[in-house]
Amino acid sequence: MMPLAVRDQTMKHLRPLLLCGLLSACGGGSDAPNSGALPVPPVAAPAPSPAPAPTPIPTPTLTISSPTLRTLPGGPAVPLTAQLSSGATVNWTLAAGAPGTLSAQSGNSVRYLPPSGGLTATTPVNITASGDGVSATLTLAITLEPGAPGLYSVAWRTSTEPTMWQPVSVATDTAENIYALLEVSASPSRRGPPELVKIAPNGAITSLIGATWFGQPENRANAQRLYFTSGFAVDRAGNLYFATTPIGVALKLGEQASSGPNIVKITPSGVLSEFAGGVGEQIGAMTDGAGSAARFLNPRIVGIDYDDNVYLLDANDTPRKVTPGGVVTTLKALPAGLNADLNGNTYSTDATFKLTRTNPAGVTTTVPGVPYCVDGRPALPLSCLNESAYMFRPISAASYVLLDQYGAIRRLVLQR
Helix, strand or coil, X not given: CCXXXXXXXXXXHHHHHHHHHHHXXXXXXXXXXXXXXXXXXXXXXXXXXXXXXXXXXXXXCEEEECCCCEECCCCCCEEEEEEECCCCCCEEEECCCXXXXXXXXXXXXXXXXXXXXXXXXXXXXXXXXXXXCEEEEEEEEECCCCCCCEEEECCCCCCCCCCCEEEEEEEECCCCCEEEEEEECCCHHHHCCCEEEEECCCCCEEEEECCEECCEECCHHHHHCCCCEEEEEECCCCCEEEEECCCCXXXXXXXXXXXXXXXXXXXXXXXXXXEECCCCCEECCCECEEHHHCECXXXXXXXXXXXXXXXXXXXXXXXXXXXXXXXXXXCCCXXXXXXXXXXXXXXXXXXXXXXXXXXXXXXXXECCCCCECCCCCCCCCCCCECCCEEEEEEEECCEEEEEECCCCEEEEECCC
């Protein structure tokens, strides 16, 4: 047996060695690798979060409007309103050389002041609102004085022409010509394609569609395209736009049709083309788009502005707009000044078949100074307004053409 003193001395030297061995076996106390244990993988640092994408700044939008698009030389000022979505200041510019002046060069609301005279024809006036890199232009027109207030008969045929024709729609242009679309007063199966006449301010009548086609040999195939129309309009260049329903019956949503409603355009020389809407087989829909991509259900043209945008009411009186390029969009409402007079009033008939005037504030009154037929039948001569006046198209800032269901066309010059 080892002496006690020697044993204590030996353990004194062995304790550090044993402790060192234990620490190495547990992986601690030494930087040397431990061949007896699996290596511990390093913990990866978390990847930095990507920086959030900057919020895009919306492109500013600008809207411009007016309660009327028409005035007279020396007539009332035309109020104009514009609004930038950014809230920035709106700047106004009157086109170089345009007659009249603006009441201010900036602000959300200004007035256009027409010249006192000196014009010999209807004159378009371009006014531009701009700001924040965007702009919008509104075209007004100064029309000529229409003459004494009253109700005047408009002749649409010569005394030698047959009486079987009847006007079914009217339109006007900026030169104050009246256009009347005529159909035979018979059942649809017997009446054939329509005719179209142009009535100059001096009363001269020109046949555009009839024995000839815009002065060229008759084109019944083109005229047949206008067999079922619901309103038409004429732009500043003399192009005509017709809303057509090829089968004569309004399409319903989702209904299959061999040819859908569309808008056709006829140039002053008589070239007919598809302007908006499809002509082939399609499913009934109201679809916005350019040219043939657009779709209509029951389009009815109700007016045209001085920028040559055509406005119509589609199914359920849905307001829609067709630009000069044929782009169709659906609107919340028709422009307030579309068919308004120089004071922003619009016209219709009430339950008693009286002509009514609605001012920009929405107040409706009976138009004074208009002779009304006592029993609702057309008078001879046509000196009174019968119960069926239903189509009103502005000729100037203070006159309208009226068409009734008896085929009578009258010109109404307003009292101001």
